[in-house]
Structure formats: C-alpha cells, structure tokens
Amino acid sequence: MSNQHNDQELAVTAVPRRDPSQVMRLARIGSFHQTRLSFMRNLLRRLKSENWEFSKPVWRVDDIGVGVAVFLAKGPERTYSLVAFANDLDPGKRSDRVIAEEWDATFTLFDGVPTEEDIERLSKNVPLQEAGRISEKEISLSRANRSVRLFEYVRDCLAEGKQPDAEKLDAVGYLMRTTAVYGSAKFGAIDRFQIEDRPEFNAPFQAELLSVFMTRWFTIEIVEHLARVKGGDKFKPLDSAIKRRLGVGNSTGLGMAPFLMNHPALLNNWIMCREEALARVRSIETTNDVRVTKFKSVLTRSIADATKWNTTHEGQAVRVVEFQEDLQNLQNKIDGFDFSQSAPWDQFYRWSESNLTLEGQEFVVTLLIEPHGDLVDGLTECMAADEWRFFRIDGTVSLGAFKEFYDANYQWVSIADYSTKDATARFWYASEEKLEPRVGERHEEEGAEREHPLATGRDLAAMRTDLSSFRDDQKLAEFLLKHPEHRHVVRRVQINQVHPYSEVQDNLIDASMMPIDLLRCKLSFFGATKFDPRSDRWVRITMFQNAPYPNELDQGDFDDWVYPTLEGI
Amino acid sequence: MRVSIGEVQSTVLKATRGSYMSWGMAEEAGRAVAWLETRQLPASEAAAALVEENDSIPMARLSPVDPTASSIKGEGRLCPVLTGAALSDANPTSALEILAVAHPLLLVSFVAQIGEGQSKDFRVSWAEVEIVCGVNGLTVKGERSALLKKHASAVKIKYSSDKASAIEERQLRAEVNDNAWELLERYAHRTYVPASEASRLAGAGAGLTDND
Numbered sequence: 001m002s003n004q005h006n007d008q009e010l011a012v013t014a015v016p017r018r019d020p021s022q023v024m025r026l027a028r029i030g031s032f033h034q035t036r037l038s039f040m041r042n043l044l045r046r047l048k049s050e051n052w053e054f055s056k057p058v059w060r061v062d063d064i065g066v067g068v069a070v071f072l073a074k075g076p077e078r079t080y081s082l083v084a085f086a087n088d089l090d091p092g093k094r095s096d097r098v099i100a101e102e103w104d105a106t107f108t109l110f111d112g113v114p115t116e117e118d119i120e121r122l123s124k125n126v127p128l129q130e131a132g133r134i135s136e137k138e139i140s141l142s143r144a145n146r147s148v149r150l151f152e153y154v155r156d157c158l159a160e161g162k163q164p165d166a167e168k169l170d171a172v173g174y175l176m177r178t179t180a181v182y183g184s185a186k187f188g189a190i191d192r193f194q195i196e197d198r199p200e201f202n203a204p205f206q207a208e209l210l211s212v213f214m215t216r217w218f219t220i221e222i223v224e225h226l227a228r229v230k231g232g233d234k235f236k237p238l239d240s241a242i243k244r245r246l247g248v249g250n251s252t253g254l255g256m257a258p259f260l261m262n263h264p265a266l267l268n269n270w271i272m273c274r275e276e277a278l279a280r281v282r283s284i285e286t287t288n289d290v291r292v293t294k295f296k297s298v299l300t301r302s303i304a305d306a307t308k309w310n311t312t313h314e315g316q317a318v319r320v321v322e323f324q325e326d327l328q329n330l331q332n333k334i335d336g337f338d339f340s341q342s343a344p345w346d347q348f349y350r351w352s353e354s355n356l357t358l359e360g361q362e363f364v365v366t367l368l369i370e371p372h373g374d375l376v377d378g379l380t381e382c383m384a385a386d387e388w389r390f391f392r393i394d395g396t397v398s399l400g401a402f403k404e405f406y407d408a409n410y411q412w413v414s415i416a417d418y419s420t421k422d423a424t425a426r427f428w429y430a431s432e433e434k435l436e437p438r439v440g441e442r443h444e445e446e447g448a449e450r451e452h453p454l455a456t457g458r459d460l461a462a463m464r465t466d467l468s469s470f471r472d473d474q475k476l477a478e479f480l481l482k483h484p485e486h487r488h489v490v491r492r493v494q495i496n497q498v499h500p501y502s503e504v505q506d507n508l509i510d511a512s513m514m515p516i517d518l519l520r521c522k523l524s525f526f527g528a529t530k531f532d533p534r535s536d537r538w539v540r541i542t543m544f545q546n547a548p549y550p551n552e553l554d555q556g557d558f559d560d561w562v563y564p565t566l567e568g569i
Numbered sequence: 570m571r572v573s574i575g576e577v578q579s580t581v582l583k584a585t586r587g588s589y590m591s592w593g594m595a596e597e598a599g600r601a602v603a604w605l606e607t608r609q610l611p612a613s614e615a616a617a618a619l620v621e622e623n624d625s626i627p628m629a630r631l632s633p634v635d636p637t638a639s640s641i642k643g644e645g646r647l648c649p650v651l652t653g654a655a656l657s658d659a660n661p662t663s664a665l666e667i668l669a670v671a672h673p674l675l676l677v678s679f680v681a682q683i684g685e686g687q688s689k690d691f692r693v694s695w696a697e698v699e700i701v702c703g704v705n706g707l708t709v710k711g712e713r714s715a716l717l718k719k720h721a722s723a724v725k726i727k728y729s730s731d732k733a734s735a736i737e738e739r740q741l742r743a744e745v746n747d748n749a750w751e752l753l754e755r756y757a758h759r760t761y762v763p764a765s766e767a768s769r770l771a772g773a774g775a776g777l778t779d780n781d
Contacts, residue, residue, distance in 0.1 A: 393657070395659060432763045433764040447763070452760075484628050487597075487654075
C-alpha cells in the first residue's frame with residue numbers, strides 16, 4: 001500500500017497521526033508493545049475465522065527423543081506442514097546463539113504435504129540449518145533448544161503423574177526457544193514474492209509465525225512423549241490451563257536490526273498502521289460501556305501479567321518497575337475517569353503523555369487500540385509492502401525541490417556532530433564467520449571500511465554537504481552521476497517522501513545507541529511479549545504465550561489471548 | 570547452482586559492492602540481476618564476469634560522460650549497471666545509442682524500468698540480439714551466447730512499435746553456472762569482516778552460551 005493511498009483512505013480522523021519526529025526515535029520505538037495489529041494476533045484471528053484444521057499424521061520419535069514428526073495446518077485453499085526433526089543433543093552443545101551447529105530440534109515449514117522422499121531430503125538438510133539447502137517447496141527454516149531450567153523438570157513431573165508448579169513455569173514461560181527462524185529465500189527457501197499473493201501470507205511474517213505456532217505444539221508433544229517413556233503408566237499429560245502459560249521462547253540478536261533499515265517502505269507501513277489505529281481511537285467522540293469494560297478488563301489483566309515480566313537486564317529491570325508503577329497510575333486514573341466526556345480516549349492518551357514513561361505511554365497505545373477491533377483490524381491488510389515499487393530513483397526532479405523536502409523532513413540528521421568520535425563510534429557489518437550482522441567499535445576494531453549502509457544519519461549529512469555545491473535548477477540525475485556514493489541515501493529520501501515513517505530518526509552509529517531498541521520495535525510488531533534483554537544487543541522474548549493451541553481455536557473467543565485471564569494467574 | 574531469487578539479489582549486491590560499486594549502485598546491480606533471472610535470462614553469469622573485469626576500478630571511469638546525449642559514451646568501456654542507472658535517472662524520451670558497453674544484457678532491466686515508468690515499450694538491440702521490454706513485459710530474440718556477449722560496440726535503444734509479450738510465469742529459481750556463482754560469492758566475501766575473539770564475544774552482544 002502506498003502512502004498516497006493511505007492519505008486518501010485514512011486521513012479522515014479528527015486527531016491526526018502522531019508526527020514521525022515524535023514516533024521514530026529509538027527510545028520510543030524501543031518501548032513498543034504488541035497490539036491487536038501484531039502479526040501473531042492477526043494470524044490466529046485468520047486461523048480461527050477460516051476454521052483451519054490441524055493434525056499430526058507423522059510421529060516417528062524414538063525413546064530417547066530422536067526422530068521426525070509432521071504437523072499439518074489445513075486452510076481453505078492450501079495445506080502447510082511443519083516438518084520437525086527431534087534430536088538428543090549433548091547438553092554441552094546447547095547454545096542460544098546463532099553460531100551453534102547443533103540443536104535440540106530443527107524445523108521447516110513445507111508448502112503442502114511432504115512425501116517420504118521429501119522427508120528423506122529434508123532430513124539431510126534441515127538439521128544442518130545454515131549448512132544445508134532447502135528448496136522452493138519450503139517456506140521457512142528454524143531450530144529450537146530446550147530450556148535447561150524447565151524442560152527436564154516438566155518431563156519429570158509428568159512422568160510421575162504430577163503437574164508442574166505454575167510459578168516455575170511462569171519464571172521461564174516456555175519449554176523450548178527458537179534461536180533463528182529464517183524465511184523468504186534464505187538458504188534456498190521460496191521467495192516471498194512467490195507466495196505473497198496467497199491471502200494467508202499477505203500480511204508480514206505470517207508463514208514464519210505459523211511455523212512458530214506449530215513449533216509450540218511440538219514442544220508439548222515432545223515433552224509429553226519423553227515423560228511417557230520415562231513414567232510409563234504413571235504418566236499424565238499437561239493440564240490444558242497450565243499448558244496455556246507456555247509459549248515459545250526466542251533469542252534474537254542483531255540479525256533483525258538491519259532488516260528494518262533495509263525495508264523502509266515496510267517499516268513505514270507497520271508504524272503508519274499502528275499510528276492510524278491510535279488516531280482513529282483518539283478521534284472517537286463518544287464511547288460506550290462495552291468498550292470501556294473491555295479496556296478496563298485488559299488493563300486489570302495486564303497489571304497481573306506484568307508481575308511475571310522477569311528480566312535480569314539492569315536497564316530493563318528499572319523500566320519494568322517503572323512500567324508496573326505506570327500501570328498502577330493508569331488504574332488510578334481510570335477509577336476516577338469520566339468516560340462519558342467528549343473524546344475520552346484522546347483525553348486519556350494526552351494524560352499519559354505527561355504522566356507516564358515511554359514504556360507506559362506506548363502501552364497506552366496498545367490498550368486504547370484493544371477494544372476497537374472493528375475500527376482497526378482491517379489495517380493489518382495494509383502492513384505488507386513491495387519495496388521494489390519504490391526502488392527506482394526519480395532523477396528528473398530538480399535539486400531545489402529535493403533539498404527543500406530534505407531540509408524540511410530530515411532535521412533529525414543534525415542531532416549529531418558526525419565529526420566527533422562518539423557520534424561515529426560504531427559500525428554495522430556482517431561477520432565472515434557466520435555472515436551475521438554485528439556491531440563493531442569503529443575506532444578500536446578493524447573492518448570499518450566494510451561497513452554496511454546503516455549509518456544513515458552520517459551518510460545523509462555527507463550527501464547534504466555535497467548537495468550544497470550544486471545549483472537548485474540542476475537535476476538529481478546530475479548529482480547522482482557525480483556522486484554515486486550517495487545513491488543509497490538519495491533513495492531513502494525519495495522513499496520517505498511517500499513513507500513518512502520510513503526512517504528511524506536517530507544516529508545508529510552513536511556510542512550510546514542501543515541496538516535492542518530496533519529489535520524490540522520489530523518484535524513488538526510480531527506480537528512478542530516479556531522482553532528480556534540479555535545485553536544491549538540481544539533480547540529474549542516469548543511468543544504465543546497464553547495463546548490457544550491449534551486444537552483449541554474453535555473453543556470460545558480467544559482474540560484477547562495475549563492478556564491472560566485472571567483465573568490463570 | 571540452483572538458488573532462490575533472493576539469494577541472487579543479495580549475492581550480486583554484495584559481490585558488486587565487494588568489487589567496485591557504492592552500496593546504492595550495488596543495490597541497482599542486485600535488483601537488475603534478480604529481475605533478469607526471474608525472466609530466465611542468465612544475468613548472474615554476466616554479473617560475475619563484470620565484477621571480475623572491473624575489480625577495484627573507480628566508478629567514475631566506468632560511467633557515461635553524459636547520459637542525456639543521443640550517443641552515450643564513457644572514457645573507456647562502460648559498466649552496464651552504472652550506465653543503466655544513469656539512463657534510468659535521466660529518463661530518456663528519444664532514441665539513443667550506447668557505445669562500447671560491457672555485458673549489455675545487464676542494461677535491459679533498466680530500460681524495462683524506464684518503459685514501465687513511461688507506460689511504453691522499448692526496443693534494445695545489439696549484435697544478434699533484439700529485446701522488446703517495458704510496460705507490456707519482455708520479448709527476447711537472441712541466442713544465449715549473443716545475450717551473454719561480453720562487449721557491445723553499440724547498443725541501440727528506441728521506442729518499439731511492437732508490443733512486448735507478457736511473461737507467462739516467472740521463474741521460481743535461478744540456475745546459475747557453478748563457476749559464476751563461486752566467483753560472485755568470492756567477491757561477496759569481501760564485504761564480510763573477519764572475526765576476532767573480541768568481536769566474536771562483543772559483536773553479537775552476549776557470551777557463547779546461554780542455557781536457560
């Protein structure tokens with residue numbers, strides 16, 4: 001969806017979308033929480049409304065937990081299969097890191113139902129992950145490790161016919177955690193452009209998240225399988241209420257950060273839809289009891305859930321405490337709040353801006369959107385983007401017009417003085433060892449000449465300096481012919497002309513830059529919860545925690561699954 | 570080597586960057602080659618030869634002097650990506666020729682892009698090759714060896730009265746000559762930074778294990 005389209009269709013709200021200069025700062029996007037527009041929630045709404053059917057036709061796992069399993073997801077038009085390879089991993093080899101070479105389980109999402117030949121081929125490649133090859137029949141490639149804290153404990157409880165202790169479960173939140181989920185075209189997988197026309201995969205990351213949703217099912221099956229082997233007759237399966245508390249963990253490093261920078265139109269559409277949803281809610285003149293009740297219920301449940309947000313990261317731990325205070329302030333505000341006044345949600349939002357931390361303010365965005373599914377859920381159809389549509393540079397524009405747009409919209413570039421060491425302290429690169437994105441120290445380490453083009457602020461400033469020696473009546477094409485080194489940022493500026501939220505408006509190579517802010521932003525759109533930074537560039541999260549399992553989708557209304565019910569707490 | 574289109578795009582991006590292009594220009598190369606490969610044209614092979622021939626040569630020496638001229642030339646043999654991008658930026662509206670250009674196949678996606686933008690079809694020809702491309706798709710006449718010609722003394726580009734025929738189905742995969750793919754990967758490798766013990770620990774931001 002182009003931005004022009006957005007403006008025609010969407011710009012009817014009394015309260016405008018928040019300005020990009022307010023939204024697109026690292027500190028704020030690094031405080032985003034999931035919303036009902038998040039991709040996990042969108043996926044489950046679809047699976048439920050279309051009555052997807054799930055089955056497990058293949059389970060060939062031996063007594064030590066080695067083997068293969070196939071899980072099917074059958075939609076209205078197509079069937080997808082999660083092919084899982086279970087492994088008996090030497091504990092010494094268990095690492096969360098992308099640099100590992102062996103895992104407890106490996107997975108691929110197969111397009112259709114695999115034959116025995118397909119399974120045979122995949123068995124020789126999927127367990128190798130990056131060192132193997134998959135084909136255009138496969139959509140994703142991923143792996144997961146068991147939680148050392150929880151997996152064996154749960155297995156042993158079930159083997160003895162007991163249910164695990166809820167508090168212990170909550171302290172971790174998952175039996176297994178994925179360490180990478182690769183999609184589009186990676187390691188030979190099918191390209192996204194070849195499946196994006198399928199309605200089920202049009203919204204971003206639906207295939208990858210379908211694989212994770214089914215991986216969660218696998219984690220239950222494998223722990224119960226091993227408990228059954230160990231306990232024999234004494235074995236009891238996991239109680240369904242307890243099972244709900246378990247999601248799939250994920251450890252995310254820097255791999256995600258360049259993605260946001262390399263997909264400016266996509267980033268814009270994600271943010272713009274979220275901002276549009278907020279603007280629509282803030283523009284409501286009068287509300288009703290149903291919405292207010294829902295709003296209050298979600299807040300109450302979130303207050304309880306926030307007590308289970310564990311992190312050992314110093315900075316985040318402080319933020320979690322502040323967030324809990326924010327939630328209490330919110331509760332107090334609501335208790336005396338007159339929802340019959342005009343534009344109540346906007347009043348509420350305005351109050352949050354001057355009374356809550358960024359973490360709390362952005363959670364208010366989540367809360368405000370929540371009871372308004374009828375107004376905002378359709379926006380999820382606008383969250384995909386075809387980057388190639390906006391790739392071509394228009395070299396026929398005059399430099400006068402180009403400079404005018406730049407000077408009006410890129411003031412953020414001058415927040416840093418790029419001649420200082422601190423402002424250029426970092427550089428983004430890909431490591432030779434694992435071809436994974438890394439952040440290096442420019443003035444201390446080798447390799448800065450190979451840096452990737454993520455130093456947007458510095459590069460934009462350099463472009464602007466060179467522009468000054470050209471006349472306003474000259475064409476952009478003339479500038480680019482003389483300065484091909486500025487081509488990547490010229491493209492960014494032109495993309496920004498129709499995608500106002502395409503730029504993270506901060507210096508991404510500053511000494512104080514926190515890469516986890518970029519990760520948090522992306523993960524919040526996925527629908528992740530329980531952000532637990534392990535450092536400034538690596539974060540652990542939980543996915544699908546409290547979600548229904550595939551066989552529960554037809555039971556009741558689960559749309560607000562992300563906020564656990566109070567009975568469960 | 571049987572690879573995904575995304576792998577073509579990212580490998581050519583890195584290989585051209587590793588050889589002689591700026592990031593923004595390498596983006597053009599990656600897109601151009603991926604575009605051609607989805608239309609069954611052996612562009613990865615042309616790109617591999619190109620990065621080897623132009624290794625470490627400054628872009629200015631491979632660029633057209635005046636891309637708005639009716640007869641476009643450079644100091645020496647032109648790079649088809651730099652020339653194609655300059656042509657796309659200039660957005661020509663009359664017939665032109667490009668003199669002494671390497672691997673002319675790689676110009677085609679740029680001309681098609683111009684055609685799409687103008688809602689027109691263009692005819693691109695060199696030696697025994699004739700291609701119509703633009704808003705209506707792509708029609709190719711020419712043997713593989715002619716398409717992969719290393720050098721054309723003149724490439725003629727003009728509006729086409731014949732319409733290009735739409736491609737029925739895009740390629741799901743690219744079949745790339747093994748030697749060419751290895752060469753591209755070798756150049757792509759130059760964009761990677763070798764690990765040191767410190768960067769291994771610090772660069773990704775955590776210790777080596779995190780069993781939880």
